[in-house]
Every structure is written in C-alpha cells, then in structure tokens.
Amino acid sequence: MNLATDTHRICLLPKAGGVRCPFKPVLKLAAAIAAVLFFMLWLGPKMESAPFFQPMAEFIEERGIEANMYFYTEVEAFSEANINMDNTMKYPPHGPGRNGR
Amino acid sequence: MAENTASSGGDAQVVTDRATTKLSDLWKKEDYWAIWLGFLMLIAGMFIYFNNAPAGMEEKIQKANAVLAAESARAPFKTVAWHQAVDAKKKLKATGSSIGKKIKTFTSKPSGWSSNPINALYLGEEAAAAKSEKAKPKADAAKAAEAAALTEAKAAEALAASAGFADPALNTQAVAAIDDWRAAHKKASSAAKKAKVSPYNRIPTLIGLAIFLAVFFGIGMKVMGRSFGRFLVGFLFVFFIAVLAYAASSNSTMKSYGIGYAAWAILFGLIVSNTVGTPKWVMPAVQTEYYIKTGLVLLGAEILFGKILSIGIPGIFVAWVVTPIVLVSTYLFGQKIVKVPSKTLNITISADMSVCGVSAAIATAAACRAKKEELTLAVGLSLVFTSIMMIVMPAFIKAVGMPEVLGGAWMGGTIDATGAVAAAGAFLGERALYVAATVKMIQNVLIGVIAFCVAVYWCARVDCVPGQKVPPSEIWHRFPKFVLGFIGASIIFSLLYGTFGKDVGYAVIEQGAIGGMSKIFRGWFFCLAFVSIGLATNFRELKEHFRGGKPLILYVCGQSLNLMLTLLMAYIMFYKVFPEITAGI
Numbered sequence: 001m002n003l004a005t006d007t008h009r010i011c012l013l014p015k016a017g018g019v020r021c022p023f024k025p026v027l028k029l030a031a032a033i034a035a036v037l038f039f040m041l042w043l044g045p046k047m048e049s050a051p052f053f054q055p056m057a058e059f060i061e062e063r064g065i066e067a068n069m070y071f072y073t074e075v076e077a078f079s080e081a082n083i084n085m086d087n088t089m090k091y092p093p094h095g096p097g098r099n100g101r
Numbered sequence: 102m103a104e105n106t107a108s109s110g111g112d113a114q115v116v117t118d119r120a121t122t123k124l125s126d127l128w129k130k131e132d133y134w135a136i137w138l139g140f141l142m143l144i145a146g147m148f149i150y151f152n153n154a155p156a157g158m159e160e161k162i163q164k165a166n167a168v169l170a171a172e173s174a175r176a177p178f179k180t181v182a183w184h185q186a187v188d189a190k191k192k193l194k195a196t197g198s199s200i201g202k203k204i205k206t207f208t209s210k211p212s213g214w215s216s217n218p219i220n221a222l223y224l225g226e227e228a229a230a231a232k233s234e235k236a237k238p239k240a241d242a243a244k245a246a247e248a249a250a251l252t253e254a255k256a257a258e259a260l261a262a263s264a265g266f267a268d269p270a271l272n273t274q275a276v277a278a279i280d281d282w283r284a285a286h287k288k289a290s291s292a293a294k295k296a297k298v299s300p301y302n303r304i305p306t307l308i309g310l311a312i313f314l315a316v317f318f319g320i321g322m323k324v325m326g327r328s329f330g331r332f333l334v335g336f337l338f339v340f341f342i343a344v345l346a347y348a349a350s351s352n353s354t355m356k357s358y359g360i361g362y363a364a365w366a367i368l369f370g371l372i373v374s375n376t377v378g379t380p381k382w383v384m385p386a387v388q389t390e391y392y393i394k395t396g397l398v399l400l401g402a403e404i405l406f407g408k409i410l411s412i413g414i415p416g417i418f419v420a421w422v423v424t425p426i427v428l429v430s431t432y433l434f435g436q437k438i439v440k441v442p443s444k445t446l447n448i449t450i451s452a453d454m455s456v457c458g459v460s461a462a463i464a465t466a467a468a469c470r471a472k473k474e475e476l477t478l479a480v481g482l483s484l485v486f487t488s489i490m491m492i493v494m495p496a497f498i499k500a501v502g503m504p505e506v507l508g509g510a511w512m513g514g515t516i517d518a519t520g521a522v523a524a525a526g527a528f529l530g531e532r533a534l535y536v537a538a539t540v541k542m543i544q545n546v547l548i549g550v551i552a553f554c555v556a557v558y559w560c561a562r563v564d565c566v567p568g569q570k571v572p573p574s575e576i577w578h579r580f581p582k583f584v585l586g587f588i589g590a591s592i593i594f595s596l597l598y599g600t601f602g603k604d605v606g607y608a609v610i611e612q613g614a615i616g617g618m619s620k621i622f623r624g625w626f627f628c629l630a631f632v633s634i635g636l637a638t639n640f641r642e643l644k645e646h647f648r649g650g651k652p653l654i655l656y657v658c659g660q661s662l663n664l665m666l667t668l669l670m671a672y673i674m675f676y677k678v679f680p681e682i683t684a685g686i
Contacts, residue, residue: 029376036349036368041216044354056492057357060524064291067491068350068361069520070459070627072542073403073620077523079611080191081538085411085686086603087187088535091166091173092685093180096266 122578131391134321136586139398143590146402146618147597153198154609162604165189177266178276181254184283190604195613207306208621211348213356221348222303229300240289240296247282247289254282283531311340314625318391328385335386339636342369343628359488359521362624363459363631367477370635379636389633393467394583396626397552399619400460401590404549405598407606412539413682415674419514420543423666427455428551431659439658441651444563445471446478448555450652453479454659457545458487458517463627464548468556468584469563473634474646480631482656483517491521495528506683509533510671513540515663532686536675549591556584 048057060067065077072078127133155161168186172179195201211221220228257278261271315336323329346366349355355365373379379387409417428451435447449471453462459480466476494516498508509526512533516522519541526537560579561571571579594615598606646652675683 025377029372032372032376036372040349040352040355044352044358048354048357052496053357053492056495056524056528057354059528060357061353062291063287063527064294065520065524065527066356067520067524068356068359068518070361070363070518071400071403071457071620072519072538072545073611073615074624075520075523075538077527077534078519078538078542081523081526081535082408082411082542083191083607084187085535085539087169087183087190088179088685089411089413090603091169091183093173093176093178093183095174095176 126582128324129326130582131321131325131388132394132582134325135391135394135398135583136589138317138321138395139401139586139590142399142618142622143402143594143614146614149200149204150195150198150609150613150617153195153200154605154613155193155195155197158193158605158608161193162190162608166604176258176262177272179279180258181251181279181282184279190607193604193608193612194616195609196617197612201613201617204617204621208310208625209301209303209306210624211303211344211351212301213351213353214348215353218348218352221351222307224298224300224302226300229298232298233296236292236296236298240292243285243289243292247285250278250282250285254278280531307344310625311337314340314629318388318395321391322385322388331382331385332388333386335383337386338380338383339386339629339632342366342373342632342636343625345369346628346632359491359518359524360484361459361518361520362628363480364484366628366631367480367635367638370632371638371640372635374636374638375640383636387633387636389473389630389637390467392626392630392633393463394581396623396630397464397467398583398586398590399623399626400464401549401587402594402619403615403623404546404591404595405606405610406546406591406595407598407603408546409543411543412536412686413679415510415671415679415682416540416543418674419510419667419671420540421547423514423663423670424455424544424547425551427659427663427666428452430662431455431655434658435651435655439651439655441655443472443475443646445469446475446646446652447655449475449479450482450655451659452551452555453483454486454517454656455663456547456551457519457541458483460519460545461548461551463630464552464587465555468552468581469559470581472646474638474643477634477638477643478646478652482652486656486660487516487518487521490516491518491525495525498529498533504676505530505533506536506675506686507668507671509536510540510675511664511668513537514544514667514671515660516541519545535686549588553584553588556581 047053059065063077066075069075072082123129165186168182172183172186176183196205212224214220224232254275257271257275261268261275264271266272315333318336319329319332322332343362343366346362346369349365349369350360350362370379409421431451431454432448435441435451436444441447441450445466448469449462449466452465453459455461456465462476462479462483465471466479490512494512495508498511503511508529509532512525512529513522513536516525522537522541523534526534529537557576557580560576564579565571594610598610601610
C-alpha cells in the first residue's frame with residue numbers, strides 16, 4: 001500500500017508523507033464534536049453523580065438556580081435576595097422582645 | 102483615534118503615536134455606533150416598560166409597605182405577614198405585561214434540556230404534557246409541604262405573640278418555623294414551574310431574531326463603509342454558533358457546573374477555526390469589539406449605583422474596599438513579581454478574579470484594549486476556579502461551622518461568577534444567600550468605576566512613552582469612547598432608579614427596561630462576541646499567552662489574597678463593627 005497516495009490511510013496519520021489530506025480537517029471537527037458530546041452527555045452526568053458534587057447538583061436542579069450566569073440581573077435568586085435585603089434595611093424588625101434575629 | 106506614523110531620522114526610525122478626533126468619528130467608528138445602538142435599545146426599553154407598569158402598582162406597593170411598617174414594629178423578627186408583603190411586591194413586574202411577554206417570546210434563547218439536545222429548540226405537545234405529568238406529583242407534594250410549613254409558622258408566631266414576644270425561646274422557635282416555611286415556599290415555587298411545561302418551537306423566533314440583529318448591526322457596518330450584504334451572510338453563521346452555545350449552556354448538567362454561554366461560544370468558535378477553519382465569507386461578521394462594546398453600553402444600564410447601600414456600610418467595605426485593594430495588589434504583583442509580559446493580560450485577569458468574573462473581564466479587556474486571546478484566557482481561568490470554589494467553599498464553611506452571614510459575605514466577595522454565588526449561597530442557607538447575593542451585586546456595580554479608571558489609566562500612563570506626560574486633550578483622543586456610553590447609561594438609569602424609588606424602580610426598571618430589554622440583548626451581544634473571539638483565535642496563539650503558567654500563578658496568588666482579606670473584612674464589619682445589621686438579616 002502506498003501511503004503517499006492512499007488518502008484513506010494518510011488521513012489517520014499526522015503529516016504522513018508530507019501529503020495534504022483533504023479529510024483531516026473534517027475528521028478533526030468530527031473528533032471535537034464527539035468530545036463535546038461525550039463530555040456533555042456521558043462524562044458530565046457521571047461526574048455530577050460523584051459524592052462530592054451530587055448534593056450541590058441536585059440542589060441547583062431542585063431550586064432552578066441559574067448557576068452559570070454572569071451578572072446579577074440574570075439570576076432570579078439575586079432579584080429575590082435584593083428585594084428582601086432592601087426591605088430588611090427599610091423595615092427592620094424592632095418590635096418588643098427583640099432577641100437579635 | 103490613534104494613528105501610528107513612522108519617520109526616519111538618521112539610522113533610527115522613531116514611531117510616534119498621533120491621536121486625532123474627527124467629527125465623522127461619530128458615524129465612522131464602532132465606539133460611537135456601540136453608543137448609538139445601545140442607547141436606541143435602552144430608549145425603546147424605557148418607552149415600552151415605563152408605559153406598561155403593572156396595573157394598580159402604586160396602591161399595591163402602599164398596601165405592602167403599610168403591612169411591613171406595622172409588622173416590623175409589632176415583632177422582634179420577620180413575621181409571616183412581613184414575608185408575604187415582600188412577596189406581593191416581588192410580583193410587580195412590567196415584564197409581565199402583554200408586550201413584555203411578546204418581547205420575551207421573540208428573544209427567547211434555547212430552552213433547558215437534560216438528555217435530548219433537540220429539546221433546546223423544540224418540544225411537542227405530547228412531550229410537554231408528559232414532562233408536566235412527571236413533575237406534577239413532586240409539585241403537589243411540595244405545595245402540600247409548603248402549606249403545612251405555613252400553618253406551623255403561623256402557629257409558632259401566634260404562640261410567640263401570645264407571650265408578648267417576651268419569651269426568647271418562643272421567638273427562636275417562631276423564627277425557625279418561619280425559616281422552614283420560606284425554604285418550603287422556594288421549593289414549591291420551583292416545583293410548580295417545572296410542572297407547568299408548555300410546548301414550544303424556538304426555530305421561527307430565532308430566525309426572526311437573527312434577521313433583526315443582522316440588520317441592527319448591519320446598518321452600522323454599512324455606514325462605517327463595509328459591505329452590508331457580506332456582513333449579513335456571515336452574521337447568520339456567527340448567530341448559528343451563538344445559538345449552539347446557548348443550547349449547550351442550557352443543558353442541566355452544564356448549569357450545575359456553572360459553565361455558561363461564554364465558555365461554549367469560545368469553545369465552539371475555536372473548534373471551527375482550528376479544524377476546518379473559519380470560512381472567509383464568515384469573517385466580515387466576526388466583529389468582536391463591535392458586539393462587545395454595544396453589549397457593554399447595555400450593561401451600563403444594569404449598573405445601578407443605588408444598589409451599593411443595599412446592605413449598609415459593611416457591604417461597601419467588603420465589596421468596594423477589599424476589591425480595589427486586591428485588584429491593584431494583584432496587578433502590581435503580576436508586574437513586579439510574576440512578571441507577566443502583557444499588562445493588558447495582567448489587568449484583565451486581576452479584574453476578572455477580584456471583581457466578578459466574566460463580566461468584569463469583558464469590561465476591563467475592552468477598556469484597555471486587551472487581545473482576544475487574553476480575554477479568552479481570563480474567562481477560562483475564571484470558569485475553572487468558579488466551579489471549584491462553588492463546591493468547596495460551602496462545604497468548608499459548613500465543616501468549620503462558620504456563621505451563615507459571614508460565610509455568605511465571604512463567598513459573595515470571592516467567587517467570581519454571579520450565578521455560582523447564588524448557588525453556593527443558597528446551598529448554605531437563606532441568610533447566606535441574601536448576604537452573598539447582595540455583596541456580589543454591590544461588587545457588580547463596581548465594574549463601571551473600574552472600567553472607567555482602567556481606560557483613563559491606560560490612556561494616560563500605559564499607552565505612552567515612559568516618562569512622557571500625556572496632556573488631557575491627548576487622553577481624550579485616545580479614550581475608548583464607548584466607555585462614555587457605558588458610564589452614561591449607568592448614570593441615567595441610576596438617577597431614574599433613585600427618582601422612582603426602590604419599589605417602583607424594581608417593577609419598571611429592574612423588571613422592565615433592564616430585565617425585558619437590556620439583559621436579553623446584552624446576553625446575545627456578548628455571546629456573538631465570544632463566538633467571534635473563538636472564530637478568530639488560533640490554539641497556538643492562545644498557548645503562547647499561557648507560557649510559564651504565569652496567568653495561573655497570578656490568578657491563584659491574587660485569589661488567595663482575596664480570600665484572606667475578604668474574610669477578615671467581613672468578620673470585622675459584620676461581627677465587630679455592625680453586629681446590629683447582622684442580627685437583623
């Protein structure tokens with residue numbers, strides 16, 4: 001088999017015979033997509049069920065927290081926390097028998 | 102505008118930096134186009150939502166505030182009625198108007214999914230009904246648990262009231278029962294949302310949005326002298342990758358890891374450019390700065406200075422004193438000790454680590470004109486450490502028995518990504534969430550000041566010959582003008598927020614012009630920018646910037662200082678100087 005002319009074989013070898021392989025970029029793209037899907041659909045969920053991570057993952061899912069957002073306006077929990085804090089500062093409980101809560 | 106001119110003088114060739122400003126810059130430069138486009142959206146948002154305030158808003162606010170005033174004077178803790186009054190105010194949202202709902206539908210991102218990626222874009226009636234049916238038992242159980250918890254909370258509160266709130270043990274029991282009810286309430290709200298699944302098809306609206314955004318940015322491109330047609334064709338590809346990025350970030354597992362659209366957008370862009378190569382016909386739409394700057398003008402509107410006093414003086418000290426100290430120290434450490442070769446990389450990582458991750462990195466990188474690879478590196482570092490800190494910090498805080506308020510302030514001041522702060526804070530407890538979220542939000546507001554200071558410092562000190570004194574006119578010429586739009590939007594919206602007051606501001610600004618316009622489009626613009634970064638970046642160039650692991654060393658050392666100083670400041674402020682504020686939270 002002539003490696004320099006057999007495109008099918010050359011594509012699996014890096015820089016084989018110095019011949020440019022027309023399928024190599026497509027193979028690279030396919031491999032990258034496969035890696036992303038592998039992480040997203042298999043490795044990610046597997047790691048998610050690891051004992052150190054599972055409680056947090058379940059909590060995020062249960063409460064529907066947008067844990068991957070970047071600014072406070074994108075996270076519903078911030079809006080709730082903020083309105084609560086604003087009202088705590090404006091209407092702090094100060095009734096009789098205040099015990100520090 | 103800065104121009105480099107070379108002149109020969111004997112053997113030496115001297116390069117001088119000559120900055121000029123022309124009137125035509127107003128329509129020829131993308132900095133100004135970012136301002137025009139950003140403000141166009143903000144004005145549209147204000148017009149739409151200020152005219153569609155929730156029905157009976159003023160009366161409902163007055164009624165809720167009367168209850169809050171009475172309850173805060175009646176009991177020594179937040180009563181059931183106190184919480185219900187706050188809940189009533191939370192429901193007042195201009196985005197709930199019919200036009201608000203239409204805008205939300207038109208600008209919808211791919212939906213959440215777990216195992217079938219198609220569900221990011223399409224969910225049929227049968228599948229939606231099956232999902233709802235599956236979630237219903239859990240929602241019903243959560244609703245019943247909430248009702249039971251409310252009954253217990255009311256009973257415990259009545260018992261404490263019957264003793265005139267003079268029995269500390271009964272008061273403590275009532276507070277615990279009310280806390281349990283609040284936790285059950287949150288759980289029930291979330292479960293109810295999951296049991297209300299409607300069928301959807303995002304494809305037509307995404308196509309419409311792509312055309313709208315292509316024309317929106319394309320007009321600017323045409324006026325700036327580029328081809329509208331070529332931009333339009335390329336834009337559709339960039340937008341398609343952005344949709345994929347949003348779809349990936351909507352995956353439930355990726356949400357848990359805190360991996361957001363920015364990381365996916367860069368990754369998908371990198372995959373294309375480093376495998377098959379970015380097609381030439383796409384390049385006219387690979388306009389990183391154009392998208393980022395327009396997004397930053399919108400982000401300015403979300404920076405409301407009235408927020409900085411949300412938790413009183415302790416919050417200012419934790420977020421506005423520690424953060425600049427850590428930022429400057431890390432930058433100097435990077436220059437003097439680690440010797441990071443690029444000043445722009447150094448300041449981008451320092452801001453990213455000390456302020457609030459990706460959004461701070463974007464603003465700082467744009468203000469100092471950092472390279473796209475440098476922004477990518479900063480975002481990558483932030484992503485990795487955010488995921489780690491989101492898991493480790495709450496576990497550590499629980500293990501050592503640190504108080505919730507202290508733990509919340511510590512996490513809010515140190516975990517980079519805002520969403521991760523919410524997750525880690527809520528995991529620790531409601532009080533931790535309130536404090537963590539508020540500290541983080543105050544820190545978010547700091548972005549405006551930092552971006553402005555970095556832009557001025559870079560124009561006056563960094564982008565000039567050592568020892569050269571740069572006159573104010575030169576600083577103006579060099580100054581990235583979009584920062585003015587960014588700061589201007591922040592000032593205008595802060596003034597409006599202050600004028601309206603917090604309650605009305607929440608309903609028509611936060612849950613109106615910001616939530617229903619600025620936030621949505623800013624997200625898309627940043628996503629398009631990160632796709633563009635990926636499409637124009639080579640892995641080899643990226644590797645070059647990571648040489649010697651210096652960015653990692655800088656990040657780790659800076660974050661260590663951040664962790665120590667924030668904890669110390671939070672302890673002093675919340676437990677030594679202002680314990681009464683802590684007690685009221």
